[in-house]
Amino acid sequence: MSINQLVPKDWAGKLSRFSIATKSKLRGQHKGSHRSQRFGASLDFSDFREYSPGDDVRQIDWNVYARTDKYFIKRFLDEQEMRVHILLDCTKSMSEPLKWTFARQLAVSLGILVLQRDDRLSFSAVTNEKKPPFRRKGAMYRKAFTQTISDLKEPAMITPFTENAITFLPKDCTVLFVISDCLESLASWEILLKKLPKFAGDIRILQVITKEEFTPSYTGDVQVVDVETSHQLNVSMSSRVLESYEQKRKLHQDGLELLCNKFGARLLQVNADDGISHVLFHQLLRANWVQ
Numbered sequence: 001m002s003i004n005q006l007v008p009k010d011w012a013g014k015l016s017r018f019s020i021a022t023k024s025k026l027r028g029q030h031k032g033s034h035r036s037q038r039f040g041a042s043l044d045f046s047d048f049r050e051y052s053p054g055d056d057v058r059q060i061d062w063n064v065y066a067r068t069d070k071y072f073i074k075r076f077l078d079e080q081e082m083r084v085h086i087l088l089d090c091t092k093s094m095s096e097p098l099k100w101t102f103a104r105q106l107a108v109s110l111g112i113l114v115l116q117r118d119d120r121l122s123f124s125a126v127t128n129e130k131k132p133p134f135r136r137k138g139a140m141y142r143k144a145f146t147q148t149i150s151d152l153k154e155p156a157m158i159t160p161f162t163e164n165a166i167t168f169l170p171k172d173c174t175v176l177f178v179i180s181d182c183l184e185s186l187a188s189w190e191i192l193l194k195k196l197p198k199f200a201g202d203i204r205i206l207q208v209i210t211k212e213e214f215t216p217s218y219t220g221d222v223q224v225v226d227v228e229t230s231h232q233l234n235v236s237m238s239s240r241v242l243e244s245y246e247q248k249r250k251l252h253q254d255g256l257e258l259l260c261n262k263f264g265a266r267l268l269q270v271n272a273d274d275g276i277s278h279v280l281f282h283q284l285l286r287a288n289w290v291q
Contacts, residue, residue, distance in 0.1 A: 006104060006150050007276075012112050012142055018280075019117050020084060020110070021291040022175050022202045081137070082119040083173040085200070086110055087165060089180035090127045090155040096210060102272035103179050103208050104149045109280055110177055111145045113290065121145065124168035128157050133170070162188040169199045176200035182207045186255040193263040203265040204289060207256075211273040214249075216242065 008014075051060060051071035064072045086107050094100055107123065114121040116139045123134040123145070134148050157164075162184050169176070176199060182189065196203050218237045235241060253269075260267040268287055270279045284290045 006101070007108055007146065011109070012116070015109060015112050015280075016116060018113060018285075018290045020082065020113050020119075020175060021288050022082065082114070082117070082175065083170075084110070084114045084119060084121055084175045084177070085133075085170055085173045086121070086123045086177045086179065087168060088123070088125045088152075089161045089165075089178075090125050090152070091157045091159075091161045092155055093181055093183050094208070095155040098272045099181065099208055099210050100155060102270075102276065104152065105276040106179055106206060106208070106270070106279070108146050108149045109276060111149070112142050115139055115142050115145060122170050122173070123148070125152055126157065126161055126164050126168050127153075127155075128159075130167070133168070160184050160188055162192040165192055166195055166199075171199065173200045175202040175204065178203070178205045179208060180205065181209060181213075182256055183252075186252065186259065189256060190259050193259050193265055197264055203263075205260060205265055205267045207267060207269045209269060209271055211271060214271070216245065 051073050055073050059073045061072050064070075088103060088107050094103060111121050111123060115136065118138055120137045121135070121141075125131075134145060136145065161180055165178070176196065178196075182205065193203075216237070224235055257267055259265075266287075266289075268283065268289065270283060274283075280290065
């Protein structure tokens, strides 16, 4: 899929008014566009403090000295970069065309939000091949990142995402976005979610679903195939079967929400049928994931 097929040409322009919102402690040590709680050498004045031996004499405010006959140092707000990692589930359950396209659009959009703010972006696709992550900083890399996502092959991994995700994570980041359909067992998600706080202060799970998964439209006798195991099952799609499916789906969703709350992760279910514009400019904005 080409870049223009994945996102519109003017997509970066539409995203330019938005940025990633977080209250987590900024972990980057390089200059960025976010105010930290410490003081440094930006141009934004904060307040004064009395001069102490060893302070930079260039920061003395001589106007204050003239009024008080005491030496005071100007303090300025420091600025730090935000480190954001995007982790994309590439197991076969993500291969449904609408879901896969939407998941990549999400990854591209979040990445652009990071890069255009001069923050540090890293990205990993959890696949059978362990490739080095995409790591860049600055708006000049928006096109390169979009091309990286566009070039991803159709999901083919059959080993669980939850068992492999940790090996694709950087050691330290401010915000971690996990893009997945979250269909694996709650037990496996619990193991993963328990480990994630070691890697990021702000963990966000974007659960990608489709309308067909939420409310199946199948009727009559059908053969369903597990895309990851190729296991086939003949089913008569009666109201009883659909009701059982809905109960199990809700049970899984409720359990996933409880686990996220337990381990301090935020979960947002997004429907690929709603389109990327609705999810970004309505859902993520309402959830205060972007600002």
